[in-house]
Amino acid sequence: MSGGEALLFWVLGPTCVLGSLGLLFARKAVHAAMAMALVMVGLGIFYIAQYAEFVGIIQIFVYSGAVMMLFLFVIMTVGVESTTSSVETIGGQRIWGWLLALLFLGVAAFGLGRVTFPEPVGLDAAQTEGTVTALAREIFSRQVFSFEVLGSLLVIAVMGAMVLAHRERLVPRRTQRELAAERVRSNSFVAGKPAPGVYARHNASDTPALLPDGTPAAVSVPRVLVARGQEHPVPYRGIDPAGDTPETEDADLPAPSRSATTRGEQA
Amino acid sequence: MSLSVYIYLATILFTIGALVVLLRRNTIIVFMGVELMLNACNLALITFSRMHGNLDGQVYTLFVMVVAAAEVVVGLAIIMSIYRARRSASVDDANLLKL
Numbered sequence: 262m263s264g265g266e267a268l269l270f271w272v273l274g275p276t277c278v279l280g281s282l283g284l285l286f287a288r289k290a291v292h293a294a295m296a297m298a299l300v301m302v303g304l305g306i307f308y309i310a311q312y313a314e315f316v317g318i319i320q321i322f323v324y325s326g327a328v329m330m331l332f333l334f335v336i337m338t339v340g341v342e343s344t345t346s347s348v349e350t351i352g353g354q355r356i357w358g359w360l361l362a363l364l365f366l367g368v369a370a371f372g373l374g375r376v377t378f379p380e381p382v383g384l385d386a387a388q389t390e391g392t393v394t395a396l397a398r399e400i401f402s403r404q405v406f407s408f409e410v411l412g413s414l415l416v417i418a419v420m421g422a423m424v425l426a427h428r429e430r431l432v433p434r435r436t437q438r439e440l441a442a443e444r445v446r447s448n449s450f451v452a453g454k455p456a457p458g459v460y461a462r463h464n465a466s467d468t469p470a471l472l473p474d475g476t477p478a479a480v481s482v483p484r485v486l487v488a489r490g491q492e493h494p495v496p497y498r499g500i501d502p503a504g505d506t507p508e509t510e511d512a513d514l515p516a517p518s519r520s521a522t523t524r525g526e527q528a
Numbered sequence: 529m530s531l532s533v534y535i536y537l538a539t540i541l542f543t544i545g546a547l548v549v550l551l552r553r554n555t556i557i558v559f560m561g562v563e564l565m566l567n568a569c570n571l572a573l574i575t576f577s578r579m580h581g582n583l584d585g586q587v588y589t590l591f592v593m594v595v596a597a598a599e600v601v602v603g604l605a606i607i608m609s610i611y612r613a614r615r616s617a618s619v620d621d622a623n624l625l626k627l
Contacts (some may be wrong), residue, residue, distance in 0.1 A: 262531060274537050281544040281564055290556050297560045300541070304567055307534070311578050313586050320570075323593055328563070328600050335604045336556055339611045350620045358550035366543045373539065378532050382581025399583045400590070411594045418598035425605035428612070 262381075266310055277303040290336045294329060301325040312384045314392045455481040468493040534575040541568035553618050555607050559600075566596045 262270075280303065283296030301324040308317030388395045400408055444451055455470035455478050469492070470481040482492045541564060548561030570589045577585025610622055 270533060278540055281541055284560055285544060285548050290554055293557050293560060304571055308574050311574050313574050316586050316589050331600060331604060339617045355551060358547060362543050362547045369539045373535055378530060381531050381579045384578055384581060387581055387583050395583055396586055399587050404587055411591060414598055418601050422601045422605040425609050
């Protein structure tokens with residue numbers, strides 16, 4: 262292990278450990294996924310530094326490229342509105358988890374300390390033809406049966422994912438005509454819901470729209486932003502963000518959240 | 529400095545991955561903990577491959593990556609379908625089989 266590699270190890274190793282600790286402590290799933298991507302890239306660089314260039318490149322492509330992006334897609338659809346509770350369902354789970362982990366770490370370190378590792382041989386003799394060629398000879402001659410089994414495993418996994426993710430449509434899709442007829446029949450938002458963020462001083466979808474009577478319509482903010490707590494706190498000057506007493510000349514207006522629902526009846 | 533530091537690093541990463549699986553509630557993060565454990569094993573395999581001067585470790589690392597990719601695809605599909613049915617991504621909420 263040369264001096265440069267030692268330097269790389271002592272810079273990148275703690276970074277990887279910190280990234281994995283981020284996975285352990287991050288509040289939001291997105292932050293955990295980014296920390297995990299950092300760990301994956303760090304491990305890929307370790308592989309390249311250890312003369313496994315092909316595996317390192319594949320690690321960065323497959324893991325931090327494909328797998329982590331798949332995780333991010335699922336977090337986009339699942340993780341936004343889901344909240345994690347900190348109530349322990351199993352008594353003492355946290356303490357026992359830490360104890361078991363520390364025990365494992367201690368036992369593994371003790372075992373590793375008693376091992377005398379051989380003098381590293383290095384891969385120069387095994388990779389005389391080049392990294393990829395040597396690996397290809399190994400995979401396509403000795404391990405060819407495992408390779409084919411893995412191919413069928415991938416096909417089965419793809420089919421399983423398709424079956425699991427498929428959803429039959431139970432009721433027919435509602436057309437625009439039916440939706441419009443329903444709006445007119447229920448007499449709420451006959452002209453459609455107001456769009457967010459369309460007035461003079463703000464132009465962002467996190468600021469609620471203003472109704473004709475000057476009150477902000479909370480219903481116009483996208484519900485994903487509301488679930489993340491990212492809606493604009495103070496819509497604009499003159500309106501109380503809580504929306505209890507809007508400072509308009511018409512004092513007996515209903516509260517903004519109610520006015521959005523009762524607007525149709527007033528019209 | 530010998531190559532065994534890589535093995536120690538792999539041990540630490542594996543332990544943290546196991547801790548994530550034991551302690552976190554979000555299904556997706558638990559799943560990422562499993563991935564971290566697999567990756568720690570891969571690092572140990574690569575190091576052993578260099579230590580012993582043959583390519584078996586690298587080949588097995590590639591195989592582990594393929595198996596992990598298949599596992600991710602199926603696992604995330606299961607998480608998606610549970611979320612569709614239960615509107616929750618917590619490991620504690622999928623308890624239909626419990627008495």
